[in-house]
Amino acid sequence: MTEKATEGLDTAPGPDDGGMTSGSSGRDTAADPNGPDAAPGSSGLDAVPVLRLDPLIDDLGTRIIVCCGAGGVGKTTTAAALGVRAAERGRRVVVLTIDPARRLAQSMGIDSLDNTPRKVAGIKGSDGGELHAMMLDMKRTFDEIVEAHADPERARAILENPFYQSLSAGFAGTQEYMAMEKLGQLRARDEWDLIVVDTPPSRSALDFLDAPKRLGSFLDGKFIKLLMAPAKVGGRAGMKFLNVGMSMMTGTLGKLLGGQFLKDVQTFVAAMDTMFGGFRTRADATYRLLQAPGTAFLVVATPERDALREAAYFVERLAAEGMPLAGLVLNRVHGSGAARLSAERARAAAENLDEGRIVDQRGGKTGRSGSPTTESEPSDLATAAATPVPEAAPTAEPAQETDADDVDVRHLTAGLLHLHAERMRVLAREQRTRDRFTALHPEVAVTEVAALPGDVHDLAGLRAIGDRLTTGGRPSA
Amino acid sequence: MSRLQVVSGKGGTGKTTVAAALALALATEGKRTLLVEVEGRQGIAQLFETEALPYEERKIAVAPGGGEVYALAIDAERALLDYLQMFYKLGSAGRALKKLGAIDFATTIAPGVRDVLLTGKACEAVRRREKHGGHTYDHVVMDAPPTGRITRFLNVNDEVAGLARIGPIHNQAQAVMRVLKSSETAVHLVTLLEEMPVQETADGIAELRDAELPVGRVVVNMVRPHVLDEAAVRAASGDHREAIARTLASAGVTGGTTLVEPLLDQAAEHARRVELERAQRAVLDGVGVPSFELPFLGDGADIAGLYRLAKELRRQGVGDA
Numbered sequence: 189m190t191e192k193a194t195e196g197l198d199t200a201p202g203p204d205d206g207g208m209t210s211g212s213s214g215r216d217t218a219a220d221p222n223g224p225d226a227a228p229g230s231s232g233l234d235a236v237p238v239l240r241l242d243p244l245i246d247d248l249g250t251r252i253i254v255c256c257g258a259g260g261v262g263k264t265t266t267a268a269a270l271g272v273r274a275a276e277r278g279r280r281v282v283v284l285t286i287d288p289a290r291r292l293a294q295s296m297g298i299d300s301l302d303n304t305p306r307k308v309a310g311i312k313g314s315d316g317g318e319l320h321a322m323m324l325d326m327k328r329t330f331d332e333i334v335e336a337h338a339d340p341e342r343a344r345a346i347l348e349n350p351f352y353q354s355l356s357a358g359f360a361g362t363q364e365y366m367a368m369e370k371l372g373q374l375r376a377r378d379e380w381d382l383i384v385v386d387t388p389p390s391r392s393a394l395d396f397l398d399a400p401k402r403l404g405s406f407l408d409g410k411f412i413k414l415l416m417a418p419a420k421v422g423g424r425a426g427m428k429f430l431n432v433g434m435s436m437m438t439g440t441l442g443k444l445l446g447g448q449f450l451k452d453v454q455t456f457v458a459a460m461d462t463m464f465g466g467f468r469t470r471a472d473a474t475y476r477l478l479q480a481p482g483t484a485f486l487v488v489a490t491p492e493r494d495a496l497r498e499a500a501y502f503v504e505r506l507a508a509e510g511m512p513l514a515g516l517v518l519n520r521v522h523g524s525g526a527a528r529l530s531a532e533r534a535r536a537a538a539e540n541l542d543e544g545r546i547v548d549q550r551g552g553k554t555g556r557s558g559s560p561t562t563e564s565e566p567s568d569l570a571t572a573a574a575t576p577v578p579e580a581a582p583t584a585e586p587a588q589e590t591d592a593d594d595v596d597v598r599h600l601t602a603g604l605l606h607l608h609a610e611r612m613r614v615l616a617r618e619q620r621t622r623d624r625f626t627a628l629h630p631e632v633a634v635t636e637v638a639a640l641p642g643d644v645h646d647l648a649g650l651r652a653i654g655d656r657l658t659t660g661g662r663p664s665a
Numbered sequence: 666m667s668r669l670q671v672v673s674g675k676g677g678t679g680k681t682t683v684a685a686a687l688a689l690a691l692a693t694e695g696k697r698t699l700l701v702e703v704e705g706r707q708g709i710a711q712l713f714e715t716e717a718l719p720y721e722e723r724k725i726a727v728a729p730g731g732g733e734v735y736a737l738a739i740d741a742e743r744a745l746l747d748y749l750q751m752f753y754k755l756g757s758a759g760r761a762l763k764k765l766g767a768i769d770f771a772t773t774i775a776p777g778v779r780d781v782l783l784t785g786k787a788c789e790a791v792r793r794r795e796k797h798g799g800h801t802y803d804h805v806v807m808d809a810p811p812t813g814r815i816t817r818f819l820n821v822n823d824e825v826a827g828l829a830r831i832g833p834i835h836n837q838a839q840a841v842m843r844v845l846k847s848s849e850t851a852v853h854l855v856t857l858l859e860e861m862p863v864q865e866t867a868d869g870i871a872e873l874r875d876a877e878l879p880v881g882r883v884v885v886n887m888v889r890p891h892v893l894d895e896a897a898v899r900a901a902s903g904d905h906r907e908a909i910a911r912t913l914a915s916a917g918v919t920g921g922t923t924l925v926e927p928l929l930d931q932a933a934e935h936a937r938r939v940e941l942e943r944a945q946r947a948v949l950d951g952v953g954v955p956s957f958e959l960p961f962l963g964d965g966a967d968i969a970g971l972y973r974l975a976k977e978l979r980r981q982g983v984g985d986a
Contacts, residue, residue, distance in 0.1 A: 259676020259811060260862075292861075350828060452828070490677070493965060494708070525927025529918065537916035597905055601912040603893040604928040607935055610892075613963040621965070641937040643860040 236626055239515030239633035241658045244484055245274040248381065251482035252371070253514075256387040258498035262519040262637075263488045264292055265644055265653060267386040270486075271319055272296075272647060273654035274382055275308075278315030282374055284385040286324050286367055295646050296321045303328040305374070310647050320380065326366040330356035333369065351452040363388045364398075365471070372474040484514040487632075491521055491618035496625045503629050515633035517657065518622070522614050522639050531612035538605035541598050666691065666983065667851040667881065669791045669844065670806045673815040673869070674855025675862040679886045681708040682966040683855045683959065684808040685734075686974035690983040692732030693975065696803040699790050700725070702738045703783040704810060709736050714968060720744075722790075728975070735802070737790070742768055744782040778834070780821040785837050788844045812854055812869040819845050819852070820876045851881030856949070858885060858942040867952050883954050885946075887961040891939050898929070898936040957981050 244250055255267045264285050271283035282305050283296075296308045296319070303325035311319045334346050346352050356362060367388055374383050477483065485506055489499035499516060506513045625632075637656045644650055670687055674680035681702075688700040699722060702709050710718050713725050718738040726734040745768055793801040810818045822838035822845070829835045844850060852873055856866040866883060873880050906925050913921030949956065959977055962970040978984075 261677060354824065354828060492677075494681075494711070495677070497711070525930060526924045528920075529924055533918065537913070537918045540916045541912065597908040598912050600893070600897055600905070601909050601916065603897060604909070604932055605913075605916070605918075607892045607931055608928055610889075610963060611931055617963065617965050641934055642941050 236630065237515075237633040239517070239635040241270065241273075241514075241635060242277075244514055245270060245279065245382065246277060249482055250484055251382060251480075252375065252477065252484070253382070253384045254387065254478070254483065254485045255385070255488050255517075256485060256502055257488035258495045261488050261490045261495050263386040265650075266486070266488050266517055266519065266637075266657065267384045268292060268296060268321070269644075269650045269653035269657060271321070271384045272308075272311065272650045273658065274384070275311045275317040275319035276313035276651075278313060278317040279382045280316075280318050280380045281382045281384060282320040282322065282380040284322055284324060284367070284370060284374060284383060286363065286386055286388045292644065293321075293323065295644050295650055297647070303370075305380075308647075324363070324367055324370055326363045327356045329366040329370055330362065346456065349452060349456045351456040355456075368471060368474045372470055372477065375477060479510050479512070481512065483512055485511055486514050486517050488517045488519060490519050491621050493621050493624075496621055500625055500628050503632055513632065515635065516625075517635055517637065519637045520639040521636045522611065522618060524608070524611050524615060526608055527612070527615070529608060529612075531609040531616070534605045534609040534612065538602045538609065541602035541605070666804065666985075667849055667879070668800070668802075668804055669787065669850040670804060670881070671809045671815075671819070671850060671852040672806060672855060672884075673809045673812050673852065674884070674886075675812050675865045678855045678857050678862050679966065680811070680855040681706075681712060681808050682971065682974070683853075683884050683886055684806050685709060685712050686959070686971050686978055687853075687983065688734045688804070688806040689726060689728050689732075689971060689975035690978035691804040691806065692726075692728035692734045693979060693984055694728075694730040695732055696728070696984075697733045697735065697801070698728075698804045698806060699802045700734055700736045701787050701790065701805060701807045702736070703787070703807065705738065705740065707738060708808065709738065712966065712968075712971065729972075737786075739783050739786045741779040741782045744786050745778075748782070748785075778825065780818050781825050781834065781838050781841065784819065784822060784845065785841050788841045791844060791849065809852075812865050815852065815854075815869060816872040816876050816878065819873075819878055846877055846879070848879060850879050852878055853881040853884050855884045855886050857887055858945045860941075860945065863945045863948050867948065870952055870954060880954055883949055883952065883956040885949070885956055885958045888942075888958050889938070889961045892935065893932050894936055894939050898932045957983070 244253070253267075253270060255263045255270075257263050267283055267285060271281045275281045285292075297310060303322060305320035305322040308319040308321050311317060331347060334352075335343050338346060364387075367385070371383065371385055374380065478485075485502075487499045487502045487506075489495040503513060503516075635657060637653065640653075644653060670684075670691070672680050672684035672687060674683070685700060688698045692698040700709055702718070707717050709725070710716060713736070715725055718725075718736055720738065720740045720743045722735045722737045724733055725736040728734060787805055787807050790802055791800075791805045795801055809815055822842040826835050826838040826842065829838070854866045854869050856862040870880055870883075906929075909928075910921040910925050913924060918924065957978060958981070959974050962973070964970065966974075
């Protein structure tokens with residue numbers, strides 16, 4: 189089990205990832221004789237500590253909550269829902285989102301999130317809580333830094349530089365850096381007592397924590413100093429070697445990138461000269477802020493292999509960086525109120541019904557001959573459930589055949605059972621995925637959010653998510 | 666089908682899985698495909714349950730009918746060093762540049778250079794020929810960055826060609842752009858039948874079209890079978906509870922009476938989902954891009970699932986002349 193539990197959770201792209209488990213992952217369900225007792229919910233995660241989010245957001249000592257995790261797991265929604273809940277429980281909250289879906293922005297009553305915190309209308313609660321929301325505009329944020337730290341003439345020179353324009357509009361890493369910068373700014377303004385931030389949709393979890401350092405070390409680095417002041421460096425006798433290296437390097441880069449490009453970079457660097465120290469200092473300060481006791485990281489995931497692998501990686505990385513992890517938010521978890529009926533028994537029963545082996549006590553079979561549609565449907569149904577072929581016509585018609593009541597009931601019951609069998613398969617798979625995570629990180633507190641049938645459109649929807657987030661329990665349906 | 670197949674999609678929609686299945690499908694019947702990863706996540710290795718991919722093309726799977734799938738995880742830094750070596754014979758000088766942080770600068774900081782190298786490497790594989798003159802790979806499938814960044818990623822060569830106005834990078838950027846904007850390329854967007862991914866897909870298609878990049882297919886992933894719909898559930902939740910309980914018992918399910926409610930709840934949830942999916946399908950229809958549909962894999966995306974998806978793609982026309 190240990191082998192299986194770690195399979196796929198290796199977070200570094202190391203060479204030891206699960207070669208030995210080839211073929212074993214997730215294919216044993218159909219043959220798995222898991223009786224009712226093996227139903228998800230009866231094992232594994234019950235021993236896992238429950239993440240209580242209400243105490244976290246009620247604690248005035250909590251000043252920053254960072255939601256991180258893989259793409260598409262609901263980070264932004266989680267951040268927004270927590271923001272709404274915290275505000276309605278009396279906190280003055282600002283939600284900083286990096287790249288929200290349009291509808292999510294609208295759900296907070298904000299049509300254009302524009303790099304400035306806007307008050308969200310419709311927040312209930314009598315304790316003076318408020319919610320503000322803003323979306324990061326990375327170019328705008330970068331521009332503001334330049335404008336704030338350079339005299340007007342120099343600022344204009346920087347803003348008009350082609351290299352700067354590309355850099356600020358989004359090379360890999362700017363977004364992460366600017367998110368950190370903005371977080372630092374919001375914290376410094378001290379207008380809010382809680383900042384909830386989601387992390388950029390990075391190519392990997394690494395970027396959010398690494399990019400600021402990377403930019404900082406670039407801006408402070410040898411390379412940029414060489415670019416900046418070749419004359420100065422070359423003027424000192426002891427630096428002759430470097431100068432040779434320098435000219436060779438700029439020569440190569442010039443050839444590679446084109447001389448004009450390099451000139452743009454040099455102009456940019458010269459113009460930014462005085463600001464570099466500030467960049468590094470602020471990046472370091474924000475980094476330390478993330479390690480401070482008032483900060484809580486929430487790792488967000490869904491019970492999918494990739495998402496939980498990323499989550500495991502984050503947990504390890506946060507620990508290594510000394511950043512405080514509050515726990516794991518597991519979104520879109522499926523449950524079943526009928527979990528005691530196993531997938532296998534449900535499927536067997538459904539097949540009995542499909543094949544017409546069971547004769548209804550009331551002789552319902554008679555209805556069939558009169559209906560042209562029902563003849564082939566039971567098998568269609570079975571096929572559709574066993575091998576989901578998307579084009580399979582929606583099997584809607586039988587239910588409308590009201591004159592064939594008994595057949596319909598049988599048919600319907602078979603459908604209910606097929607549906608349940610599929611649900612139980614999903615539950616079993618989710619449980620296996622989670623068991624792997626739990627085996628690696630049994631200490632991480634978890635809260636589960638039941639899968640919603642649709643997306644969130646308004647504050648009420650965010651409130652509903654907030655409720656689910658904080659009840660912390662396993663969904664029952 | 667186009668020789669370069671770019672697969673993008675919102676996070677969580679399964680674009681790596683779809684890219685892998687497409688590479689398998691295109692390799693079927695004795696073809697050879699290259700599956701390329703550009704984001705350094707080692708998603709392909711994890712999917713194929715193999716060790717982390719090095720910066721080298723290696724065979725990771727065989728397809729039905731004697732086909733082969735090769736995989737490559739492109740590393741921008743290595744790609745740049747290779748490139749310098751190839752054009753400038755920079756052996757030790759390359760290492761010196763690395764020491765100074767110049768390579769790091771070029772691949773992570775300099776706007777777009779990284780993406781130029783990644784797309785450039787993929788295009789090189791598309792164009793590469795064997796000694797006897799045939800293409801090395803019949804198709805190259807790229808597991809590309811997500812929908813929100815795909816247009817910028819593919820279009821970066823235009824931008825770079827503008828920034829670096831002369832020199833090999835400029836030339837390379839333009840050569841790559843010629844491939845990417847031709848019918849040699851098709852950009853597919855993977856989505857689920859849910860609001861956010863569908864919206865993002867519609868937006869992504871508009872962006873690709875604006876940038877004159879060739880939109881291929883929408884790949885609707887994780888489609889669940891519609892076992893029951895709204896009408897069936899309405900009928901069921903009426904006065905049929907007892908009959909359902911009886912039918913359950915007759916089918917060998919004990920304790921049926923207490924199961925009826927939760928089973929009907931699940932059915933109602935399913936029916937709501939069917940309705941939502943119908944609405945999202947209508948949105949996708951409005952976009953006017955042909956689609957593939959792939960079934961939800963109840964047991965997760967493992968190797969067996971990949972082959973199943975590949976077969977499904979073949980059935981829907983992938984690999985047809």
